[in-house]
Amino acid sequence: MFHWLEKNPFFFAVGVFLVIAFAGLVTILPNFAESARPLKGLKPYTVLELAGKNVYMKDQCIACHSQLIRPFKAETDRYGQYSLSGEYAYDRPFLWGSKRTGPDLHRVGNYRTTDWHENHMWEPTSVVPGSIMPAYKHQFTNIADIATAYAEAVTVKNVFKTPYGNDIQPGVKAFEAYKPKVLAEAKKIAADMKNKDVKDAVAAGKIPEIVALIAYLNRLK
């Protein structure tokens, strides 16, 4: 039989594939199926948080910040509890990052607050004297794209059965009906902020990117 396989490279390749595929299935699949499920009690991102996540991606925070705390004492002392894979179940895509020019942000919501983020994004060196992070002042004037975030929520609800409530439905009408909820969430954050332009914009029904981003960062716990 082995001489036969040696003479028939095609079937030899099929045999190799079967062996490796089987090994892969039994080692990868059971663990994957278990750890890819959302943690008990994990809530999907709200629409405002999703908009903030999009700002995070757009401004490439991931280039310098990771979102994955490894189970080493040095890391858990500084950043908090190590990360579990089930925590990323609603992250599409996940933002683990691969480089820490700045600190890890996976639990930044536990030890930083709205007003700190506001000071820091406006002028990082005002709170962290040695910081090399650039200022992100444009986030205070740019308006966050809530419609896209809403569409994303609708999509993941339909495609991946992400447990959003019944009020997230396709269509412009449903979006218009949902908008006040997003605004109410934004108002809560703006109430803790000091920047007048941001407060005015939120009062006028517009949500600057910084508000969405802070909602997202506060959510990272």
Next chain:
Amino acid sequence: MNALVIKALAFAGVLIVATLVVIKQMNIDLSDPVNMITFIGAVAIAVLAFGVSAKYIAQMKTDTASGELAEENWDGIGEYKNELPGGWAYSFLGTMIWGMWYFTLGYPVNSFSQIGQWNEEVKAYNAKFEATNKNADAATLQQMGESIFLVQCAPCHGTTGDGLSGKAHDFVDGRISKKQVLAVIKNGSNQLGYQMGAMPPMMAQGKDAEDIAAYVAGGMKGEQPAAFAACASCHGADGKGMNGMAANIADYDENLITHVIKNGKKGAIGTMPAFHDRMTPVQIKALATYIKSLKGE
């Protein structure tokens, strides 16, 4: 022994001499078992590498192959149907048996857990930390407190503890500012989890509140305003919080720092998150020692 083997062993000898020179140059201590084992390993590699290759090169020069040829050949290159040499076959079988033992009994595939390793490491470290620092002296606490402050507190309170010009509580300029006292009097407080319970809003109003705020912010010096009686019933006449029943408004103490670290606080300036599971009691004590030392006169 032919010329090839002699040459190879000579080469190995040169390598061993080179290794010895390095050991001499770098003053490596061979009485350390790890160094000794490494040295023996280096010698073994030199002798085996050259000895074995010399043997096989010599064999290739003289050997002839024999046996029945297999049917198939590749561009004229054929294959003998010889049996596998016994030594190879037995060692192959041996590795299979060893492999089964290794994966099931020796070092089972599911026996390692990164989280388990983390648990053990942290537990061992914490036990050691508590044992070393149970009765730490003031200087140790001060130093420990400073390093904790610089990591955990400085991002908001500033490296000097001055609150970064109003962005967070100022530890240098007295205990609390007038603005903060007024805000607490106006809103009450039920955040720090003191035994005395919630502080109701509007305990004093108007001029009384102003007087109290000026007195407390001024470091509780001079004549006590009459309205302070409303505060004294919980915080004590000296403002020290009646041995930890209520917040110490006169000074920083370990009790106050512990309550704020544990519960966080939303006050006149902004919100401070809780840091409850990020510090051990010893670390909080150290932090309190350091924060007390920040207060300028």
